[in-house]
Amino acid sequence: MNDTNLQMWKRAVKVIPGGVNSPVRSFVSVGGTPYFVQRAKGAYVYDLNGRRYIDYVQSYGASILGHADSRVTVAVSRAAELGTTYGAPTEGEVLLAEEVVERVRSVEMVRLVSSGTEATMTALRLARGVTGRNKVVKFDGCYHGHSDQLLASAGSGVASLGLAGSVGVSANAVSDTLVVPYNQVPVLDDETACVIVEPVAANMGLIPPQEGFLSGLRRECDRVGALLIFDEVITGFRVAKGGVSDLFDVDADLYCFGKVMGGGLPIGALAGRSEIMRQLAPTGPVYQAGTLSGNPVATAAGLTVLRALDENSYSMLEGRSKYLAEGLEKVISEAGFDVQIHRFGPLLSIFFGDLTVTDYLSAKKSVALGAYPYFFHAMLQRGVALAPGPYEVMFPSLAHSWDDIELSVDLASAAANQAFTE
Numbered sequence: 429m430n431d432t433n434l435q436m437w438k439r440a441v442k443v444i445p446g447g448v449n450s451p452v453r454s455f456v457s458v459g460g461t462p463y464f465v466q467r468a469k470g471a472y473v474y475d476l477n478g479r480r481y482i483d484y485v486q487s488y489g490a491s492i493l494g495h496a497d498s499r500v501t502v503a504v505s506r507a508a509e510l511g512t513t514y515g516a517p518t519e520g521e522v523l524l525a526e527e528v529v530e531r532v533r534s535v536e537m538v539r540l541v542s543s544g545t546e547a548t549m550t551a552l553r554l555a556r557g558v559t560g561r562n563k564v565v566k567f568d569g570c571y572h573g574h575s576d577q578l579l580a581s582a583g584s585g586v587a588s589l590g591l592a593g594s595v596g597v598s599a600n601a602v603s604d605t606l607v608v609p610y611n612q613v614p615v616l617d618d619e620t621a622c623v624i625v626e627p628v629a630a631n632m633g634l635i636p637p638q639e640g641f642l643s644g645l646r647r648e649c650d651r652v653g654a655l656l657i658f659d660e661v662i663t664g665f666r667v668a669k670g671g672v673s674d675l676f677d678v679d680a681d682l683y684c685f686g687k688v689m690g691g692g693l694p695i696g697a698l699a700g701r702s703e704i705m706r707q708l709a710p711t712g713p714v715y716q717a718g719t720l721s722g723n724p725v726a727t728a729a730g731l732t733v734l735r736a737l738d739e740n741s742y743s744m745l746e747g748r749s750k751y752l753a754e755g756l757e758k759v760i761s762e763a764g765f766d767v768q769i770h771r772f773g774p775l776l777s778i779f780f781g782d783l784t785v786t787d788y789l790s791a792k793k794s795v796a797l798g799a800y801p802y803f804f805h806a807m808l809q810r811g812v813a814l815a816p817g818p819y820e821v822m823f824p825s826l827a828h829s830w831d832d833i834e835l836s837v838d839l840a841s842a843a844a845n846q847a848f849t850e
């Protein structure tokens with residue numbers, strides 16, 4: 429067979445390290461070689477061989493309306509025709525910041541950046557600048573981008589590649605980073621600048637916060653005068669209109685956003701109360717900058733997406749995701765395998781085995797059973813694209829119709845029977 433994906437893969441590995449521009453896209457943890465995307469529309473991606481997949485990767489959560497939504501593509505081309513970057517402020521930046529302020533209840537100001545990594549990196553600098561302290565507390569298995577100081581015991585690709593952190597990160601860079609288990613409120617001291625957390629963890633599979641975890645973090649931060657940072661790069665504008673604070677009634681001091689709010693273009697944001705945000709340059713002493721920050725094409729796409737998301741969108745997404753989660757759990761169990769589908773709103777992930785998964789340690793035990801790669805490939809063969817890593821979550825989009833969801837469950841039944849009887 430003339431496999432165009434394979435031919436492209438052979439060219440890719442010669443000129444791009446590992447053939448991919450982000451390690452999570454490679455198939456190292458599931459085996460085999462990746463499909464190359466030629467185009468995408470709605471719930472589907474099409475590879476270079478012209479094969480269609482029902483796509484649950486959705487750019488790892490950057491796409492919520494589905495691929496190439498016409499409202500977004502029109503906004504993007506209109507914006508691009510007016511110029512793709514200026515190096516001067518634009519109305520789009522103000523409109524997007526206003527939209528975020530309007531949605532997230534404790535946010536008064538927003539600084540736009542170009543990625544989630546930049547948002548979390550800046551959040552830490554700002555927290556240190558504001559408190560005059562150095563220590564940062566993060567949770568085992570939470571991923572906050574690839575800046576040195578946060579690349580300690582992270583989830584996602586770092587987890588599936590089996591790296592504790594990364595070579596090239598000096599001991600000094602992480603010496604002020606303390607890593608503690610998820611879902612347990614740590615006892616802080618008065619050297620702590622901030623606690624950064626994925627309020628719903630989505631980079632070690634999907635692990636929701638247990639009752640009292642987030643409110644406990646809030647209380648403990650207040651007790652010692654540390655800032656609480658919610659990294660909502662995945663959850664922001666996906667789990668609810670105003671993010672997790674709407675659902676748990678806990679406010680952070682700083683929020684990091686990305687993905688959904690860029691409508692599929694590079695964006696990130698740091699947001700919080702004015703008294704803290706004003707400490708950023710040029711009004712304050714904490715420096716941060718970016719040539720492409722607040723890029724007009726990205727803000728146009730992001731604004732279009734946020735404006736398209738209303739309460740109805742969230743209940744639609746939730747309904748379909750619930751059906752998908754229950755369906756997957758049923759058919760995989762019927763195939764004779766212990767499985768738990770974790771779900772929080774529209775986010776879900778598959779944990780094999782019967783162990784209760786509440787943190788990174790238990791997630792790793794489930795992954796160690798080794799079932800995910802078999803199920804992943806059996807699904808891919810049938811035209812359903814899951815992320816090629818056991819620690820990633822599934823991202824159903826608003827473009828996934830009931831038919832797509834039902835078909836996915838049917839195909840999962842066949843896939844599970846193949847994967848686990850072989």
Ligand code: PMP
Pocket residue numbers: 488542543544545546548571572573574584626631659660661662686687696
């Ligand atoms: N924080 C979280 C919770 C993430 O999931 C990610 C990326 N998956 C990041 C930060 C980093 O974002 P980016 O890849 O845009 O740098």
